[in-house]
Amino acid sequence: NAGVTQTPKFRVLKTGQSMTLLCAQDMNHEYMYWYRQDPGMGLRLIHYSVGEGTTAKGEVPDGYNVSRLKKQNFLLGLESAAPSQTSVYFCASRDEARGEYFGPGTRLTVT
Amino acid sequence: RKEVEQDPGPFNVPEGATVAFNCTYSNSASQSFFWYRQDCRKEPKLLMSVYSSGNEDGRFTAQLNRASQYISLLIRDSKLSDSATYLCVVKRNTGYQFYFGTGTSLTVIP
Numbered sequence: 001n002a003g004v005t006q007t008p009k010f011r012v013l014k015t016g017q018s019m020t021l022l023c024a025q026d027m028n029h030e031y032m033y034w035y036r037q038d039p040g041m042g043l044r045l046i047h048y049s050v051g052e053g054t055t056a057k058g059e060v061p062d063g064y065n066v067s068r069l070k071k072q073n074f075l076l077g078l079e080s081a082a083p084s085q086t087s088v089y090f091c092a093s094r095d096e097a098r099g100e101y102f103g104p105g106t107r108l109t110v111t
Numbered sequence: 112r113k114e115v116e117q118d119p120g121p122f123n124v125p126e127g128a129t130v131a132f133n134c135t136y137s138n139s140a141s142q143s144f145f146w147y148r149q150d151c152r153k154e155p156k157l158l159m160s161v162y163s164s165g166n167e168d169g170r171f172t173a174q175l176n177r178a179s180q181y182i183s184l185l186i187r188d189s190k191l192s193d194s195a196t197y198l199c200v201v202k203r204n205t206g207y208q209f210y211f212g213t214g215t216s217l218t219v220i221p
Contacts, residue, residue, distance in 0.1 A: 031207060042115075042198070042213035043155070050207055058208065090154055099145045099200070100209060102154035 002026055006091050006103035013081040013110045021076040021106050023091030029101075031094035032074040033058075034066060036087040037105075043090065049074055081110045112137045115201050117212035125220050128189050132215045134199030135181045142204035144175055146184045149196045149214065158184075158197070189219045 004025045013019055023032065034046040045058030049068040063085060065077045074093075078085060086109050092100040117134045124130045136144075144161035159166065161173040161182050172185040182201075186193055199212040 033209075035211075040119075040213060043211040045208055048207055056207075094209075099143075099147075099157050099160065100155075102156070104154050 004091060004093055004101050004103035006089075006106050008106060009104065010107045011109070013078075013108065015082060015110060017081050018077070018079050019081065019108075020078075021089055021091075021108075023074045023076070023093075023103055024072055025074075025091075025093040025101070026072060027093060027095070027101065028071070029093035029095060030071070032068065033092045033094070033100065034064070034074065034076045035090045035092065036060065036085075037090060038087050046076065046089075081108075083110045086110045114138060114210035115199055115212040117199050117215050119213060119215060121216040121218060123218045123220055124189055126189055126191060128219075129185065129187050130189060130217065131183055131185045132197055132199075132217075133181055133183050134212055134215075135179075136199075136201045136210075137180070138201075138203055139177075139180065140203050140205065141180075141201045143202040144173075144182050145200040145209075146171075146173055146182075147198040147200055147211075149198055151195075155198055155211075186217075189217075191219050191221060194218045 033048040035043040047066040052071040055066045089106045091103040146158040147155040148158045149155040165174045170187045174183045196214040198214045
C-alpha cells in the first residue's frame with residue numbers, strides 16, 4: 001500500500017514549456033486534490049475531483065488543467081509555464097472520516 | 112478575511128514544556144476541523160481530528176470552541192521530535208474544499 005505518490009519529485013522548466021504532474025493513489029478514494037504551497041501563503045487549492053471523470057476548479061485554477069480518467073490517477077497540466085508557477089505542488093486524496101492524505105510533493109522551478 | 116488564521120510563530124520552547132497554538136476560522140458553517148503536522152520540505156500529515164467535545168491523543172489535546180470560532184492544540188511534555196509546522200485545517204459543511212492555515216512553526220530546544 002503506497003498511499004499517494006507523485007511524479008516527478010523535482011523539475012525545472014523554462015517559461016513557456018509545458019509539463020504534466022502525475023498523482024496516483026491506491027486507497028480507492030473518490031476525492032482527489034491538487035494544491036500549491038508557497039511561503040507565507042499556506043496550501044491553496046488548484047483543482048479537485050470528486051470521482052472518476054469529474055473535475056472542478058479550486059481557489060487558484062488559472063494556468064492549470066486537470067484530468068481524472070481513472071479513479072486512481074489525477075493529472076495536473078501546465079500548458080505554458082510561467083515563473084509565478086514556481087512552487088511546491090502537493091496532491092492529496094481524501095478519506096471521509098480521517099481527512100486528507102498527501103503525496104510527497106513536486107518541487108517545480110520555472111525560469 | 113482569510114478562511115483560517117494562525118499565528119505563524121515561531122514558538123521556541125525547551126524540552127518538557129507545554130505549548131499551545133490557536134487557530135481562528137471565519138465561516139460559522141465550518142463543520143470539520145483538523146490539525147496537520149508538516150516537517151521541513153515534507154508533505155503535511157494528519158495529526159488529529161478535532162471533535163466538539165475535545166479530544167486527546169497521548170501528549171496532544173485538541174479543543175474546539177464553536178461560539179468563538181477557534182480551535183486549539185496543546186502539546187504537553189514537548190519532545191525534540193515535535194519540532195515542525197502545525198497546520199490548522201477547516202472544512203465547511205457544504206462543498207469539498209479543505210481550508211488550510213499558513214501554519215505555526217514550533218522548535219523544541221534541548
